Amino acid sequence: MWLPSYATPSERLSRILVVGFAVAVLLFLIAPLFIIVPLSFSKDPFFTLPVREYSLRWYEDLFGNPRWFNAMVNSAVAAVLTTILATTLGTLAALGIARPDFPYRRAIMALLISPMIVPIVIVAVGSYLFFGQFGLTNTRAGLVFAHTALATPFVVITVTATLSTYDTNLTRAAHSLGASGLSAFFRVTLPNILPGMVSGAIFAFATSFDEVVVALFLTAAEQRTLPVQMFSGIRDQINPTIMAAATMLLTLSILLFVALALLTRKKTR
Amino acid sequence: MQRTTQPVDIERIQTFMAVRRAARPARRAAFSLALPLVAFLLVAFVAPILYLLVTAVDNPETQSVLPRTLAALEGWDGTSTPDEPVFAALAADLKQAKEDSTAALVGKRLNYEIPGMRSKMLAASRMAAGLETGPYREKFLEQGGIWADPATWAVIQRNGAGLTPYYLMTAVDLKQAPTGGIERVAPDQAIFLPVLGRTLLVAGMVTALTLILGYPVAYVLTIAPKTIAAVMMLMVLLPLWTSLLVRTTAWVVLLQSDGVINSVLMALHLTTEKIQLIFTRVGTVTAMTHIQLPFTILPIYSVMRAIQPTQLRAARSLGAGPTSAFWRIYAPQTLPGVVAGCLMTFILSLGYYITPALVGGPQDQMVSNFIAVYINRDLNWGLAAALGVVLLLVTLAIYGLFLRLVGADKIKLG
Structure with a gap:
């Protein structure tokens, strides 16, 4: 179905050009991501292709060097805490928003989405100055709070989207059959909106795990996350351990992406 | 005409109000679900941004370090070098500042508007700490022409206010002239x-x-x-x-x-x-x-x-x-x-x-x-x-x- 049957020769040509152009753009989109993978396995400490000799030395550095390893642990802990907090708060809010009686929907939706819009430096600097008043800078709690604020819009959006296909009569039916509010929620509503919640949780995890700027302002050496470690590395002296770390992050993104794809496929089936 | 429709309108309004009243518990319940997130965002997201806005106009340095000077400047004509009482007040303030090591703070703030002010302020505070009695005016004037310049005093007086437009104006390449008017900075200084x-x-x-x-x-x-x-x-x-x-x-x-x-x-x-x-x-x-x-x-x-x-x-x-x-x-x-x-x-x-x-x-x-x-x-x-x-x-x-x-x-x- 690339072309209608009535197409003129010049139309066929232009169609070929458009498709060729689109393919080129898609290669431009995807190729840079995978350039880092072979470089991370190179034995040489510079960045040219093709790789002359392969080795795992940069991965040994990544996992053996306490500085890099602690950064990975810090990122994982902050991301898990952010995910729990953001998914809980975001799901509750989405449940409220989905109700027909929700007041000031437009204004509140604009507020809930705004963390996606406000420039990240403003969030970072604002949190740095404000959290500093309460001793929350250079603490894990401060980082998790700021990351949760950034992550909640994703949860609100995904759960709201799932709820739009959820038949509220199911909840009513559960009530009429004698289920209490909580029991109806946990046994009827929750299983139905779970795919949306998990999608939101995946987004929240990725948001926190990948975030650099806020972490740059809010963490000291002790809570330093993997992206911050990478950022300072690139600034000072770019070295292949950063490629290894980037490859790890890329792998994680692909895993999360696949998880999300499987999840949404199940939902639409 | 209008009079005959009025009771109907009131009735309508009353019905409308009654419907709204009846819907209120449902509205409240729906909103209460979103409340935790709204409250969280207000504290962890909106408050930091508001704090940032306040920081952009906050101007505490001069007021806290030079209170006596500001009080003494109230009677100043704004065009000549101030008289002895102002300098005496400045000496007292700077003596205190030297003890509290706050002279650098006000120096740094005034340095934004008067280049070189930071070092002058530090030097003056060291001198003031050594002075026992007046007259202070000549002592300060010996330190440099900056203390004789009415523009310096105008800037100090202006920064007695707790809020300042200085940072916001600088951020859009405007500056306040010593006379108080607003002007563009020179094109080569516009950043x-x-x-x-x-x-x-x-x-x-x-x-x-x-x-x-x-x-x-x-x-x-x-x-x-x-x-x-x-x-x-x-x-x-x-x-x-x-x-x-x-x-x-x-x-x-x-x-x-x-x-x-x-x-x-x-x-x-x-x-x-x-x-x-x-x-x-x-x-x-x-x-x-x-x-x-x-x-x-x-x-x-x-x-x-x-x-x-x-x-x-x-x-x-x-x-x-x-x-x-x-x-x-x-x-x-x-x-x-x-x-x-x-x-x-x-x-x-x-x-x-x-x-x-x-x-x-x-x-x-x-x-x-x-x-x-x-x-x-x-x-x-x-x-x-x-x-x-x-x-x-x-x-x-x-x-x-x-x-x-x-x-x-x-x-x-x-």
């Missing part, structure tokens, strides 16, 4: 409007490039067979999923002088010398375009998908050529998607920090990068906050446009 202009320019370039590159991709996505379209969609979504830092890192590696692009160009004999790509505008815009492309493609695609292909067929059968059918039937219908995608990319491009910091040169640093520099290196929080206010206002103005034209509930993920 921040050019930076804002550059930020808008780069965001505009990136938006235009993503549209030019992304529109055909979105179109091909809608006409490709299902399985191919799915693979293509994967190629759009995967970069979106990859951390911004990873994508920037990839570009840092690609653009290096000894990097992949240069070695490919040399191998193909397209160039004999290494081309400077990293730390340039071209490199920055390329990397940003790569990162923003999915944000422009997806809204356009979701609009294109809803357009009936039969419309184009109808246009053709009614005699329109392929070009005219595209521009008059197809393109106008994709406009909502184009607007949504472009506004989204423009808004997000305005706030870029990581990519210009790592890929750009000194001439490619955006407002965000300047904010970070003033926080981290210059410790000038007021100016950093004021630049933040400017960036936030520009962003919110465009977000407002987005909400009007597109709507917050239209933001989708993937």
Whole structure:
């Protein structure tokens, strides 16, 4: 179905050009991501292709060097805490928003989405100055709070989207059959909106795990996350351990992406 | 007429009120579910931003360190060097400041408006600490002409106010003349409007490039067979999923002088010398375009998908050529998607920090990068906050446009 049957020769040509152009753009989109993978396995400490000799030395550095390893642990802990907090708060809010009686929907939706819009430096600097008043800078709690604020819009959006296909009569039916509010929620509503919640949780995890700027302002050496470690590395002296770390992050993104794809496929089936 | 309809109206209003009253518990219940998140965002997100706004106008230094001087200046005529009582008050304040080591604080603040004031203030505080009795006026005047200059005193007096427009004005290249009027800074000293202009320019370039590159991709996505379209969609979504830092890192590696692009160009004999790509505008815009492309493609695609292909067929059968059918039937219908995608990319491009910091040169640093520099290196929080206010206002103005034209509930993920 690339072309209608009535197409003129010049139309066929232009169609070929458009498709060729689109393919080129898609290669431009995807190729840079995978350039880092072979470089991370190179034995040489510079960045040219093709790789002359392969080795795992940069991965040994990544996992053996306490500085890099602690950064990975810090990122994982902050991301898990952010995910729990953001998914809980975001799901509750989405449940409220989905109700027909929700007041000031437009204004509140604009507020809930705004963390996606406000420039990240403003969030970072604002949190740095404000959290500093309460001793929350250079603490894990401060980082998790700021990351949760950034992550909640994703949860609100995904759960709201799932709820739009959820038949509220199911909840009513559960009530009429004698289920209490909580029991109806946990046994009827929750299983139905779970795919949306998990999608939101995946987004929240990725948001926190990948975030650099806020972490740059809010963490000291002790809570330093993997992206911050990478950022300072690139600034000072770019070295292949950063490629290894980037490859790890890329792998994680692909895993999360696949998880999300499987999840949404199940939902639409 | 009016009199006869009035009771009916009241009745209507009463009915309306009753319905609202009846709906109130449901409204309250719905809102109470969102309340935890709203409260959390107010504390962890809105309050920090408000605090930033306050920091942009906060001006506590002069008031807290030089209270007696400010009181003594109340009777000053504003045009001549002040008299002995003012200098006596200044000596007393600075003596205290020396004890509390706060002279540097007020010195640094006044130094923004009077170059060299920081060292003068420190020197004066050391001198004042050694003085037992007056007269103080000559002692200060011996320290330098700065203390005789009425302009110095005008600045001190002006900064007696707890709030200052200084940082906000500096952030848009305005300054307050000693006489009190507002004027533009000299063109060669204007820093921040050019930076804002550059930020808008780069965001505009990136938006235009993503549209030019992304529109055909979105179109091909809608006409490709299902399985191919799915693979293509994967190629759009995967970069979106990859951390911004990873994508920037990839570009840092690609653009290096000894990097992949240069070695490919040399191998193909397209160039004999290494081309400077990293730390340039071209490199920055390329990397940003790569990162923003999915944000422009997806809204356009979701609009294109809803357009009936039969419309184009109808246009053709009614005699329109392929070009005219595209521009008059197809393109106008994709406009909502184009607007949504472009506004989204423009808004997000305005706030870029990581990519210009790592890929750009000194001439490619955006407002965000300047904010970070003033926080981290210059410790000038007021100016950093004021630049933040400017960036936030520009962003919110465009977000407002987005909400009007597109709507917050239209933001989708993937």
